Amino acid sequence: xxxxxxxxxxxxxxxxxxxxxxxxxxxxxxxxxxxxxxxxxxxxxxxxxxxxxxxxxxxxxxxxxxxxxxxxxxxxxxxxxxxxxxxxxxxxxxxxxxxxxxxxxxxxxxxxxxxxxxxxxxxxxxxxxxxxxxxxxxxxxxxxxxxxxxxxxxxxxxxxxxxxxxxxxxxxxxxxxxxxxxxxxxxxxxxxxxxxxxxxxxxxxxxxxxxxxxxxxxxxxxxxxxxxxxxxxxxxxxxxxxxxxxxxxxxxxxxxxxxxxxxxxxxxxxxxxxxxxxxxxxxxxxxxxxxxxxxxxxxxxxxxxxxxxxxxxxxxxxxxxxxxxxxxxxxxxxxxxxxxxxxxxxxxxxxxxxxxxxxxxxxxxxxxxxxxxxxxxxxxxxxxxxxxxxxxxxxxxxxxxxxxxxxxxxxxxxxxxxxxxxxxxxxxxxxxxxxxxxxxxxxxxxxxxxxxxxxxxxxxxxxxxxxxxxxxxxxxxxxxxxxxxxxxxxxxxxxxxxxxxxxxxxxxxxxxxxxxxxxxxxxxxxxxxxxxxxxxxxxxxxxxxxxxxxxxxxxxxxxxxxxxxxxxxxxxxxxxxxxxxxxxxxxxxxxxxxxxxxxxxxxxxxxxxxxxxxxxxxxxxxxxxxxxxxxxxxxxxxxxxxxxxxxxxxxxxxxxxxxxxxxxxxxxxxxxxxxxxxxxxxxxxxxxxxxxxxxxxx
Amino acid sequence: xxxxxxxxxxxxxxxxxxxxxxxxxxxxxxxxxxxxxxxxxxxxxxxxxxxxxxxxxxxxxxxxxxxxxxxxxxxxxxxxxxxxxxxxxxxxxxxxxxxxxxxxxxxxxxxxxxxxxxxxxxxxxxxxxxxxxxxxxxxxxxxxxxxxxxxxxxxxxxx
Ligand code: FES
Ligand code: FES
Numbered sequence: 001x002x003x004x005x006x007x008x009x010x011x012x013x014x015x016x017x018x019x020x021x022x023x024x025x026x027x028x029x030x031x032x033x034x035x036x037x038x039x040x041x042x043x044x045x046x047x048x049x050x051x052x053x054x055x056x057x058x059x060x061x062x063x064x065x066x067x068x069x070x071x072x073x074x075x076x077x078x079x080x081x082x083x084x085x086x087x088x089x090x091x092x093x094x095x096x097x098x099x100x101x102x103x104x105x106x107x108x109x110x111x112x113x114x115x116x117x118x119x120x121x122x123x124x125x126x127x128x129x130x131x132x133x134x135x136x137x138x139x140x141x142x143x144x145x146x147x148x149x150x151x152x153x154x155x156x157x158x159x160x161x162x163x164x165x166x167x168x169x170x171x172x173x174x175x176x177x178x179x180x181x182x183x184x185x186x187x188x189x190x191x192x193x194x195x196x197x198x199x200x201x202x203x204x205x206x207x208x209x210x211x212x213x214x215x216x217x218x219x220x221x222x223x224x225x226x227x228x229x230x231x232x233x234x235x236x237x238x239x240x241x242x243x244x245x246x247x248x249x250x251x252x253x254x255x256x257x258x259x260x261x262x263x264x265x266x267x268x269x270x271x272x273x274x275x276x277x278x279x280x281x282x283x284x285x286x287x288x289x290x291x292x293x294x295x296x297x298x299x300x301x302x303x304x305x306x307x308x309x310x311x312x313x314x315x316x317x318x319x320x321x322x323x324x325x326x327x328x329x330x331x332x333x334x335x336x337x338x339x340x341x342x343x344x345x346x347x348x349x350x351x352x353x354x355x356x357x358x359x360x361x362x363x364x365x366x367x368x369x370x371x372x373x374x375x376x377x378x379x380x381x382x383x384x385x386x387x388x389x390x391x392x393x394x395x396x397x398x399x400x401x402x403x404x405x406x407x408x409x410x411x412x413x414x415x416x417x418x419x420x421x422x423x424x425x426x427x428x429x430x431x432x433x434x435x436x437x438x439x440x441x442x443x444x445x446x447x448x449x450x451x452x453x454x455x456x457x458x459x460x461x462x463x464x465x466x467x468x469x470x471x472x473x474x475x476x477x478x479x480x481x482x483x484x485x486x487x488x489x490x491x492x493x494x495x496x497x498x499x500x501x502x503x504x505x506x507x508x509x510x511x512x513x514x515x516x517x518x519x520x521x522x523x524x525x526x527x528x529x530x531x532x533x534x535x536x537x538x539x540x541x542x543x544x545x546x547x548x549x550x551x552x553x554x555x556x557x558x559x560x561x562x563x564x565x566x567x568x569x570x571x572x573x574x575x576x577x578x579x580x581x582x583x584x585x586x587x588x589x590x591x592x593x594x595x596x597x598x599x600x601x602x603x604x605x606x607x608x609x610x611x612x613x614x615x616x617x618x619x620x621x622x623x624x625x626x627x628x629x630x631x632x633x634x635x636x637x638x639x640x641x642x643x644x645x646x647x648x649x650x651x652x653x654x655x656x657x658x659x660x661x662x663x664x665x666x667x668x669x670x671x672x673x674x675x676x677x678x679x680x681x682x683x684x685x686x687x688x689x690x691x692x693x694x695x696x697x698x
Numbered sequence: 699x700x701x702x703x704x705x706x707x708x709x710x711x712x713x714x715x716x717x718x719x720x721x722x723x724x725x726x727x728x729x730x731x732x733x734x735x736x737x738x739x740x741x742x743x744x745x746x747x748x749x750x751x752x753x754x755x756x757x758x759x760x761x762x763x764x765x766x767x768x769x770x771x772x773x774x775x776x777x778x779x780x781x782x783x784x785x786x787x788x789x790x791x792x793x794x795x796x797x798x799x800x801x802x803x804x805x806x807x808x809x810x811x812x813x814x815x816x817x818x819x820x821x822x823x824x825x826x827x828x829x830x831x832x833x834x835x836x837x838x839x840x841x842x843x844x845x846x847x848x849x850x851x852x853x854x855x856x857x
Contacts, residue, residue, distance in 0.1 A: 037798070166791050173799030174787060174806060175774045176734030184731070235717075235724040238740065297738050297746055297834050298800040347798035347835040379739035594794045598840060602797050605836025628743040628832070636828045639838040 009033065009088040010146050013071035016099070017142030019092035020049070021063075025134045026120070028053060028060045030093070033073025034085040035065050035318065036169065037348035040595040041076070041085075043167050047591055048086045051161040052093030052153070053133075056119050065342040067324045075319035075421060086591065086654065092146045094153075103139040104131050164594030169344065180316050180343035181301045185372035188303070190234040192241035193360045193375065194227040195385045196435055197250050198622045199479045200257035203227055207247040214247075215240035221367055226435040228364050230373070241378060256438065260417075260445045262476045278407045279399030281507045287396070287496035289684040290615035291416070292389035292485060293631055298346025299382040300353035304365035305372040311338045311365060315358035316345025319421060323355050326422040327362045330433045330440070338362075349606065351483040353377055353386030355422050356431040363432055380626035385431065388616055389485030390416035391478075392456065394496035404508035406519060410469040411460060413493060417474055418455030419448040420483040431481070445476050448488070453558040459490035459663055462497045463556050464519035479621055487662035490557060491607065494663020495670055495684065498553035502671045503680065511540045512552055512671065522556070524563050524586050527647055529554045531584035532565035535643060547572045548579075551671025553664040562587040562660040563647075566604070568640075568668035572676040576686050578608050578640040578669060583661065585644065588652035596657045601642050603661040609634035611666040613685050705766040707732075708776030718764030723747045725763050726773060734774035734803040738832070745831030748804035749773050755811040755827075772810070774803035782813045782852065789848035790841070797835030805831045809845045817852060824849075 013019070013033075021029040030049045036042045046060040053060075063070065073085055097117065104122045105112040108129055116123040122131040172178040196203075203225040211220060211229075218231040218240040227248065231237035303314040311333060317323045320340040328335045345354055361375040377385070392415040401407035420429045425446055433440035448455035457472040472489075505515035513533050520526055529552075532538075536550060549572075554565040563586040569579045581604055590596045613632050617625035625631070666684065673691075674680040681694040704713040707730070716725055721740075726732045726749075735758045738746030747758040750772040758773075777783025786806055789795075796802045805828055812819055812827035819827070824845050833841065 040797070164794065166794060167796075170796055170799045170802070171791070174790060174796070174802050175777060176732060176803060179733075179736075179800065181736065182727075182733040184728075234728055235720050238724070242740075295834055296798075296800070297744055297832055298736060298798075299738070345798075346800035349834075376737065379741060379743075598794060598797055598837060601839055602836035605838060606834070609836075627741065628739055633832060633834065634836075635832065636825045636838055636842070639836070642839055 006148055007087040007091070009071060009073045009085060010091065012073075014145035015142065016092055016095060016144050016146050018071050019089060019146065020096045022134055022137040026059065028055060029063050030060060030089060031063050031070050032085045032089065033065060033071045033321070034076045035320070035342045036344050037076060037318065040167050040592065040599070042169055043165055044591045044595060045086060045089055047160050047163070047165060048090050049093040051158055052090050053097050054117050054119070057160055057165055059120065065320055067320050067340045072321045075322065088146070091148055095146050096140070099140045099144070100133050100136050103136045104129065107131060107136070161591050162589075162593065165592055167595070178344060179298065180303070180314060180345055181298060181376065183303055183314060183343060185303060185305065185374070188372040188374050189230050189232060189364075189368060190237045191361065191364050191373050191375045192229045192237050192378065193432065194229065194241065194244045194248050195381055195431065196225060198252070199434060199481065200253070200438060200441065201225065201250040202253050202256070204249040204251040210247040211240065221364060223363065223367070224436050226363060226432050228360065230364065230368070257479050258441070259479070260442045260476045262474045263446055278401045280402050282397065282399030282408065283500065283503050283507065284397045285395070285500065285503065285682060286393055287492065287499060287682045288393040289391060289492045289495070289610075291391045291480060291482065291618065292610050292614050293383045293616050294349050294352040294386065294389070294485060295383055295631065295633055296346045296348065296352060299377040299379060300357035300386060301345065301374070301376045302354070302357040302361035303372060303374045304358070304361035306365040306369050309337060311362060313338070313340045313358050313362050314343050315340060315354055316343060316348065317354045317358055318348060318351065322421065322423040323358055326428045326430060326433070327359055330359060330428055330430065330436065331362060331366055350389070350485040351387050351421050353382060356386055359430045359432045363436070379628065383628070383631050384616065384623045384626050387420060387481045387483035390418050390456070390482040392416070392489060392492040394492060396496055396500045398500055398504060400504050400508045404510055404515070404518070406464065406466040406504060409462070409466055411471070411496065413456055413460050413470070413472040413489065414475050415456035415472070415489060416478055416480070416482040417445045417447070417476060418482065418484050418488045420445065420481065429483070445474060447472070447474050454489065455484070456489040458488045458558060459493045459555055461559060463522060463525055463554070463559070464516070465521050466519055480618060480623065486603070486606070487557070487659040490555070490659065491610065491662040491666055492684070494553065494555040495611070495666040498555070498664065498667030499670050499674070499680070499682065502551070502674065513538055516554065524647075524649070525554060525556055528563045528565040528584040528586050531645060531647060532567050532582050535584060535645060536567035536569070536582040538567060547676050549672045549676035551668045551673070551675060553667030553671060555663045557660040562655040562657050564600070564660040564664050566661065566664040566668040568665065568672045570669060570672040570676055572673060572691070575688050576612055576669070576673055576691070577638070578612065581608070581640045581642045581665065581668070583642065583644040584647060585657065585660065586647040586649055587657040587660065588649055588655040590646060591654055593646065596646070597644055599658045600644055600661050603658055604642060604665045605634060605639055607662040607665040608640065608669060611669050611684050611686060613687065615685055701764055703763050703767055705769045705771055707771045708773060709779065716763050718762060720763050721759055722749065722761045722763055722766065722771070723758035726758060732773055732775050736800060736803060745804040745808060746801060748807040748831065750807055750811050753811065753814060755808050772807070774806050777806060777810060781855070783810055785848040785852050785855070786810060786813070786845070789844040789851060793840050793844035793847055795837060795840035795844035797837045801831060801833040805833070805841055809848070813849065813852070818849060821846065
């Protein structure tokens with residue numbers, strides 16, 4: 001025993017056989033409660049198990065997450081999959097290897113120390129012994145609890161971990177198949193849900209005659225304010241849904257929607273307010289972002305079938321166990337009567353419409369016993385009706401003293417909720433649950449606790465050494481649904497902090513890089529900052545030319561994850577154009593370097609897209625525009641050249657990389673734009689309209 | 699109006715009865731079981747459904763099946779059987795191009811149509827050819843490198 005605490009996943013699911021199975025000759029099936037979201041976890045976890053078992057990667061397969069079998073590891077979120085599930089699997093695989101070797105030692109009458117293994121074959125004194133894992137598996141006690149006892153191989157001996165292995169799941173996805181959207185269940189009905197145009201809208205009238213006339217073969221299926229269109233033919237139901245406003249009428253019932261109770265006062269307060277007396281110059285500024293859509297290229301999809309008292313749901317949810325509990329609750333079923341199976345969805349960047357779609361399918365399946373049903377969301381609903389990334393603002397009052405050091409810093413964050421996943425706060429938090437029964441409308445909303453990285457408070461504490469007063473409040477007044485989107489509060493918080501640092505550097509007459517280093521003792525943070533500056537040829541604060549400039553920013557994700565420094569180069573004419581990005585990252589041990597790189601660079605492009613272009617259009621607290629036309633994202637002709645360098649940290653634990661870029665990239669772009677423009681834009685996105693406003697105001 | 703339509707799909711003759719207004723996308727996915735063309739928007743805005751029709755890139759989500767009489771249609775399922783398609787698939791694997799993969803089949807088709815017309819495109823032409831395709835995962839860099847790699851490998855293979 002090493003005395004280290006076991007990963008929580010192993011406390012919850014201790015039995016070895018729940019994690020590793022050798023039932024199929026020549027193959028090893030590993031289990032995880034974490035799901036593939038397009039981030040490549042299938043491959044990374046297989047690499048970890050293959051390493052510990054000294055197997056070729058091709059022998060290892062990750063089982064789909066199925067509530068009937070998989071260990072419950074909560075939500076796949078917060079870039080924790082490799083940290084949490086990887087740690088559990090590494091221990092389980094090491095223990096399985098030790099147990100198999102122990103059985104071989106008995107069979108061979110040899111000391112275990114003389115045995116080794118190579119791709120499943122047991123070696124005696126380095127030579128084949130004639131035994132293999134699969135012949136020994138029957139004698140292993142698979143019920144034994146996984147402990148931290150087996151001894152892990154040193155990182156220097158790794159052969160599979162640390163290699164850039166191509167993602168096996170992409171082979172099929174390139175030429176068709178592989179997604180939940182592609183599952184055909186025999187005789188399935190195609191379903192589109194006509195969503196409420198705003199929360200607690202009352203379904204006033206469905207003109208069934210008109211529907212039948214215009215769309216023969218499509219029928220309406222309603223339950224309170226939930227309305228589904230069902231057909232054998234997908235195109236028929238798609239076409240009917242596209243013009244639903246011709247035969248469906250909604251009504252506002254005053255007072256029916258009530259905002260949830262916000263957490264009392266501040267949800268997080270860190271540090272004490274330093275005395276501002278010593279400041280020689282100060283800033284008092286406000287930074288903000290609008291609601292942001294997940295905007296996956298594939299709309300949310302789900303399938304379900306209710307048969308013989310049992311409901312099976314296929315979903316691309318991030319949390320199949322929580323979803324199962326809420327589906328059971330909303331439909332009055334026993335949890336044991338519901339099985340939820342994960343299937344791959346299009347890219348998932350947080351709590352999107354996947355769970356909502358799953359309940360949609362479950363409702364319709366229960367209304368059509370025996371019949372498999374498939375629900376697909378429209379593009380317009382995907383961009384507007386699932387939970388959105390929360391609009392936020394951050395007010396910073398700060399100042400520098402005569403020595404050019406930060407002498408006062410207070411940051412007040414106000415944010416719509418970031419934590420409304422299924423079951424959170426005791427509420428279903430599912431769109432159609434509210435439509436079926438208004439009692440499901442949440443009455444109270446909390447933020448994510450600091451231990452979970454915080455929500456609105458994520459990265460609200462700056463990484464710098466100066467004293468800080470930080471306050472965070474949740475604003476629940478809007479009826480727009482919001483929840484967790486990649487990096488949660490970190491995007492706006494880091495944008496605000498790192499923008500303010502540049503504003504203060506200017507007051508202090510200092511170079512932004514020197515100014516940051518002056519307040520920074522964290523060595524790994526200093527290192528990424530210096531590296532990014534070096535990569536970009538950082539040459540101080542001066543503008544590099546007419547309307548061309550570089551900006552710089554740094555953060556450590558959640559204050560405990562990966563460090564990332566970014567330098568952005570922009571040109572500003574009518575619009576901002578992001579030309580180049582240099583990223584320096586310390587993400588600890590890299591399981592799959594190419595995988596980590598595409599996570600970081602993908603995150604950086606998405607952050608650039610949010611920061612330059614994205615805001616969900618809202619008027620009178622209702623979503624006012626739909627579709628890609630009104631919600632543009634960065635295109636091939638607009639993406640920057642990116643250079644990424646990983647800082648090697650031998651012996652360091654792996655840290656999730658998927659969300660580390662969001663804040664620093666946003667701030668680096670903002671700082672570059674401020675310098676190119678000579679005026680600061682504090683409201684994201686940095687569109688032409690915002691720039692004109694800032695220039696006029698500044 | 700139900701009509702009988704005959705066309706060539708990935709080199710094979712296909713004949714089917716369908717409502718002529720039905721977009722090719724739904725026919726491919728639900729009648730023919732070909733899932734490479736994907737639904738993204740249904741509105742010519744994302745390219746997830748892109749296929750090749752008579753050597754041009756077309757949105758399957760809005761192309762009515764009636765318009766296909768006699769056409770030559772290629773979907774991403776047909777790429778492995780074509781030297782340019784095979785080179786693209788290999789290059790995408792080697793460059794680790796793509797994150798979730800949902801956009802990839804459409805992007806591969808846009809690249810395929812480009813390389814069939816112009817085997818030596820420069821980066822600007824590649825970007826122009828792919829600009830109608832959206833990728834939310836930010837996999838653009840790897841995708842561009844992959845297309846360039848395919849161009850290079852085809853040039854090498856050519857006599
Ligand atoms: S689905 Fe055809 S362009 Fe989006
Ligand atoms: S790889 Fe996910 S949309 Fe392109």
